[in-house]
Amino acid sequence: MREPVSERLQAPSRFGRTSPLQFTLLVAVGATLIFSFYDSGFSAWRFVEGMPNIWRLLTEMFPPDFSRISAVVAQLIETFQMAFVGTFVGVLLSLPIAVLATRTHSPSRIVYYLTRTVVSFFRTIPDLVWALIFVVAVGLGPFAGTLAIIVDTIGFCGRFFAEAMEEVDEGPQEALRALGASRLDIVGSAVLPAAMPSMIATSLFSLEKATRSSVVLGIVGAGGIGVELEVAMNLFNYQQALTIILAIFLLVLIVEQIGGRIRNRIIAGT
């Protein structure tokens, strides 16, 4: 026979008590969300009303126009080259920056905070804004886009490389410290090899990200296929625009697939 409820072991309540501060915060977040919906003009009805326009655009895009395919492929290659060079240089520069941005290996607190601030600054400014700045600095063309990708890569890799370095096992580092190794020796011998799988994975993510970015950078004149897409859309040449969109999709897909395979192989080998 089952024991009466009062004598059975009682489970704790499912949720802890909400403090007045937590309640106030919840209300504040809820109110912010409601106002944001209102001010951003969010409307499901307007979206439904716009569906026929999307349908009309799609029908005007088909069939894709391959008449300028050679120019599109040339621009696509340039786009990838910008991403590849930008990521390569960005990753190389990120390595020393990341070492300075680690709490454990930075030579001083000031250097640590300074480097962290610079990396955050690089990351928080969107790549499109960097592209605008570099177009002014070095003129129109892929070099401006490549510079934008370098800065964006430093912002991304600098942070994640630093975190990977801070997370590695302390044991081997202590062993080298105990035998009189220098700070740089410890980073080179123990920290970098241990953080390498994570850093390679981050670099591959960065290349995928840069490939997507480099597509858009052309819109502000920083080289790549973006300019082709902008021109096609401005001239209402939607069939050509579809060809460019399909080419972009293919490029991003290939880079992501190759990147994913390499990453999985590295993780499996760790």
Added chain:
Amino acid sequence: MLHHRLPTEADRSVASEFTPSQSPAAIDLSVRGLTKRFGSMEILRDVSFSVAKGSVVALIGANGAGKSTLLRCCLRLSEPDAGSVEILGTQLNGLNHSGLAKTRSKVGFVFQKHNLCGRLSALSNVVHGVQSRSHGPLSWYQVLAPRAVREEAMEMLQCVGLAHRATSRADQLSGGQSQRVAIARALMQRPQIIFADEPVASLDPTAGEEVMALLISLARERGVTVVFTTHNLRHALDYAERIIGLRAGSIAMDDRASCYSVEKLRAFYA
């Protein structure tokens, strides 16, 4: 082939020659009034002892007695709160970073968990030992190391019977093999003292016996002073000439190993 042996009567006779009141010139390690606290907990309390050149000393004591902390404080891997440590005639108190590194370079430290760089080869890990006397990328990886350094590292691997595993990744070695590589790394330093913190605690009895015998025989061949911590009372009696017992952070016994038996030492733990 492994170049090690179990203790012989000759070793015992060396042990019997030990006298705690040897001349100061023959002292390799001198600890005076060492105190270490973690928060309000006193881990070491006014610990004082000296270790004669070329001798083998075992530190025993229950978990938390302060054995590992004592070894770490002797190299300032943990900063003591009070007291002084003199290693090979150099006072560690007040030494700057480079002075400390110079003193540490003469002391090999073998850790319980081996502390190898897992993603690097056994040979690269042994090459790291050269960082005690030369710094920079040439000492980071075996592929970059000068020929003389690689050959010396191979010799050390030969000494510990692992020349055939030189190119194996450290994380693919067994526990016993890893610890032997760690010993080879310590020998690569050409140390005058070796501190070993429970060097066989993570190994099975057979591997533990082999590694312990190897460590002591290699140290004796080179006239290296050894201070090791252990929970294995047999090891303390067989390999050490002197046994120091720590209880609650203080030295509670200190005498020749020949004065003790397993039963007596077991009683110390009671």
